[in-house]
Amino acid sequence: MKKVLTLVFGLLFVTPSFAAIEILITEGLDGAKPIAVVPFSYDGIQTLPVSLADVISADLARSGKFNPKAVMEMPQQPITDKDVDFAAWAEKGIDTIILGQIRDTRPGVFSVTYQIIDIIRGQITGGGAQMLSDGQLVTSNDHIMLASRPIQFEPADFRRVAHAISDNVFEKLTGIKGAFQTKIAYVLVTEQPQRPYQLVVADYDGYNEQEVIRSNEPLMSPTWSPDATKLAYVTFENRQAQIFIHDLYSGSREMIASYPGINGAPKWSPDGSKLAMVLSKDGNPEIYVMDLLTRKLTRVTNNRAIDTEPSWYPDGQSLVVTSEIGGRPQLYQIDLRTGKKKRLTFTGEMNLGGSITPDGKSLITVNRTRGNYHIARQDLRTGAIQVLTKTYLDESPSVSPNGNMIIYSTLHGQNQVLALVSVDGRFKARLPSGIGQVKSPAWSPYM
Amino acid sequence: MQPTQLLKYLVVALPMLTAACSTTTGEDDTATSTNARETATTGAVAGNDGDTVEVMTLEKKRQMQVEEEERKQATLRQTNMLFFDFDDSQIQGKYFEILEAHAAYLRANPTAKVVVEGHCDERGTPEYNIALGERRAKSVAKYLQNLGVMSSQISTVSYGEEKSLDKSRTEAAFAKNRRAVLVY
Numbered sequence: 357m358k359k360v361l362t363l364v365f366g367l368l369f370v371t372p373s374f375a376a377i378e379i380l381i382t383e384g385l386d387g388a389k390p391i392a393v394v395p396f397s398y399d400g401i402q403t404l405p406v407s408l409a410d411v412i413s414a415d416l417a418r419s420g421k422f423n424p425k426a427v428m429e430m431p432q433q434p435i436t437d438k439d440v441d442f443a444a445w446a447e448k449g450i451d452t453i454i455l456g457q458i459r460d461t462r463p464g465v466f467s468v469t470y471q472i473i474d475i476i477r478g479q480i481t482g483g484g485a486q487m488l489s490d491g492q493l494v495t496s497n498d499h500i501m502l503a504s505r506p507i508q509f510e511p512a513d514f515r516r517v518a519h520a521i522s523d524n525v526f527e528k529l530t531g532i533k534g535a536f537q538t539k540i541a542y543v544l545v546t547e548q549p550q551r552p553y554q555l556v557v558a559d560y561d562g563y564n565e566q567e568v569i570r571s572n573e574p575l576m577s578p579t580w581s582p583d584a585t586k587l588a589y590v591t592f593e594n595r596q597a598q599i600f601i602h603d604l605y606s607g608s609r610e611m612i613a614s615y616p617g618i619n620g621a622p623k624w625s626p627d628g629s630k631l632a633m634v635l636s637k638d639g640n641p642e643i644y645v646m647d648l649l650t651r652k653l654t655r656v657t658n659n660r661a662i663d664t665e666p667s668w669y670p671d672g673q674s675l676v677v678t679s680e681i682g683g684r685p686q687l688y689q690i691d692l693r694t695g696k697k698k699r700l701t702f703t704g705e706m707n708l709g710g711s712i713t714p715d716g717k718s719l720i721t722v723n724r725t726r727g728n729y730h731i732a733r734q735d736l737r738t739g740a741i742q743v744l745t746k747t748y749l750d751e752s753p754s755v756s757p758n759g760n761m762i763i764y765s766t767l768h769g770q771n772q773v774l775a776l777v778s779v780d781g782r783f784k785a786r787l788p789s790g791i792g793q794v795k796s797p798a799w800s801p802y803m
Numbered sequence: 804m805q806p807t808q809l810l811k812y813l814v815v816a817l818p819m820l821t822a823a824c825s826t827t828t829g830e831d832d833t834a835t836s837t838n839a840r841e842t843a844t845t846g847a848v849a850g851n852d853g854d855t856v857e858v859m860t861l862e863k864k865r866q867m868q869v870e871e872e873e874r875k876q877a878t879l880r881q882t883n884m885l886f887f888d889f890d891d892s893q894i895q896g897k898y899f900e901i902l903e904a905h906a907a908y909l910r911a912n913p914t915a916k917v918v919v920e921g922h923c924d925e926r927g928t929p930e931y932n933i934a935l936g937e938r939r940a941k942s943v944a945k946y947l948q949n950l951g952v953m954s955s956q957i958s959t960v961s962y963g964e965e966k967s968l969d970k971s972r973t974e975a976a977f978a979k980n981r982r983a984v985l986v987y
Contacts, residue, residue, distance in 0.1 A: 574962060574965035574966060576929060576930075576933075576963075576965060577929070577930065592960075592962065592965075595918075595960065596960050597933070597960070597961070617937060617959070618933055618934065618937055618961060620930060620933050621930045621933075634930070634933075634934070636934075636937055640934075640937075640938075641933075641934040641937065662931070662934040662935070662938070664930045664931055664933070664934050665928065665930045665931065678928075678930070678931060685927075685931055706927070708927060708928040708930075708931050709928040709930065709931075722928055724927075729926065729927070749925060749926065749972070751927075751928045751929065752928065752929065767925075767972060770970065770971065770972070793970075795929070796929060
């Protein structure tokens with residue numbers, strides 16, 4: 357029964373027309389660490405829906421920190437660590453490999469184990485290092501950096517399990533928590549006459565798209581609740597901008613702001629209790645914070661200039677906002693306790709759509725210099741700004757929860773597409789979509 | 804034609820005209836008599852045999868002027884889009900006549916309502932463009948109010964860069980997208 361349900365849900369939610377988001381790496385593999393995810397061995401009769409090794413390889417490549425080798429470049433395809441020819445791998449300059457073994461345990465259930473092998477250590481010890489333990493010589497196997505317990509899963513979970521393995525591998529090798537099991541929400545606008553505006557949630561790599569809502573009128577500005585169960589967004593379905601909160605599990609929707617004028621740019625506070633937003637009910641666009649329990653509004657800005665795009669500091673005590681108070685739009689920090697405003701950006705004709713990285717050290721901005729809009733990172737301590745992208749009309753940057761990558765919207769050919777850039781600017785990739793304009797990406801918190 | 808002969812013609816023609824008017828518009832006495840008086844005056848002043856034609860022409864002319872004005876205003880009202888410069892919400896002089904036509908219609912029809920939509924090109928962030936689009940819509944709304952349209956007849960909505968007319972992202976396309984639209 358569960359399988360039938362899964363199938364029905366699959367048919368309902370997966371729209372094949374835009375199921376072909378694949379990632380094209382456009383820059384930056386050269387400086388990344390070489391690694392090999394050897395195709396996992398398989399002992400069983402049921403067909404495997406997806407190659408786990410392929411998904412893990414793609415994840416690691418997309419992190420910008422690894423350069424996974426193609427199968428053709430691998431000197432051998434060992435099944436377990438006992439089969440590894442350390443010298444052959446070392447000769448290829450590959451110092452870490454991932455091995456895995458899949459079995460079908462019973463119909464509809466698979467099991468996988470995997471290991472991270474340190475080739476350099478293995479070459480030194482010959483894969484059979486011995487150490488003293490309780491006065492006895494035992495095999496230490498310290499070339500195996502990580503050996504997993506068996507993970508049991510169903511066919512529908514292949515990609516999820518692959519992302520989970522990627523998370524563990526990434527964290528083990530970099531010390532940074534992996535964000536491969538996260539999702540992105542984005543707006544898709546198609547050419548079809550009926551309900552062309554869609555709000556979509558997909559895995560971070562573009563797979564498993566699920567339509568959240570489809571409308572005849574524009575949808576904008578999705579933002580995740582910190583527990584990743586809800587989205588707040590702007591909809592024009594009632595011929596004016598309104599902010600809705602949408603429960604992704606129950607599908608229930610609640611209108612929370614419908615004042616005259618703009619109701620826009622919602623952003624959830626880190627503790628989930630408040631929503632920052634832009635309302636123009638009192639004349640021109642101002643920043644407000646709504647307490648979600650009492651629905652009480654607190655006005656944050658009060659001037660005749662445009663104030664928009666609030667975004668929370670990780671500590672929830674300040675907002676970054678775009679303000680035109682100095683003539684052209686620039687980014688400011690507003691302390692919510694004191695109301696004090698401090699200008700953050702001075703480089704470029706305009707800075708818009710600011711957000712603070714999870715470590716609190718950098719400001720991500722849409723920087724306009726000589727008429728070009730690019731994603732840039734400003735060091736909050738030194739003020740140094742680094743332009744990260746070279747694409748055209750870049751906007752809506754959203755940082756991954758581990759602070760490693762930025763997803764943003766850009767123009768490629770005639771279409772708005774999503775693209776990735778690492779926070780250090782070295783790695784770049786594009787997520788082409790089959791049809792329509794893809795925009796306003798929002799990277800989810802950890803799921 | 805001799806002056807005496809002209810006088811004779813007038814003596815015959817005037818009563819005939821008055822009679823004719825009485826029969827056709829008999830239900831409205833004041834109008835008829837006004838007409839008759841006007842006819843008489845015109846006839847006396849003009850003093851030639853073209854007088855009847857001239858009365859009709861004046862009336863028609865006035866009517867035609869009204870109709871022409873209405874037609875012109877209607878034609879102007881067909882233009883319901885104004886375009887703006889980059890990152891600007893100032894109404895350009897070439898649109899004053901068009902907005903006056905819309906204002907005249909709204910003044911004459913106090914129950915009529917208009918929605919002013921504000922739009923932007925795709926440069927700049929979507930959120931900033933929502934704010935800019937509202938500024939454009941409000942600048943048109945304010946202009947109409949200054950021309951005597953009641954604020955209760957006007958509402959504004961900003962779609963920012965979400966409803967572009969031309970998606971080709973050329974300079975010409977950007978210019979097309981930076982607009983305010985009056986929707987009745």
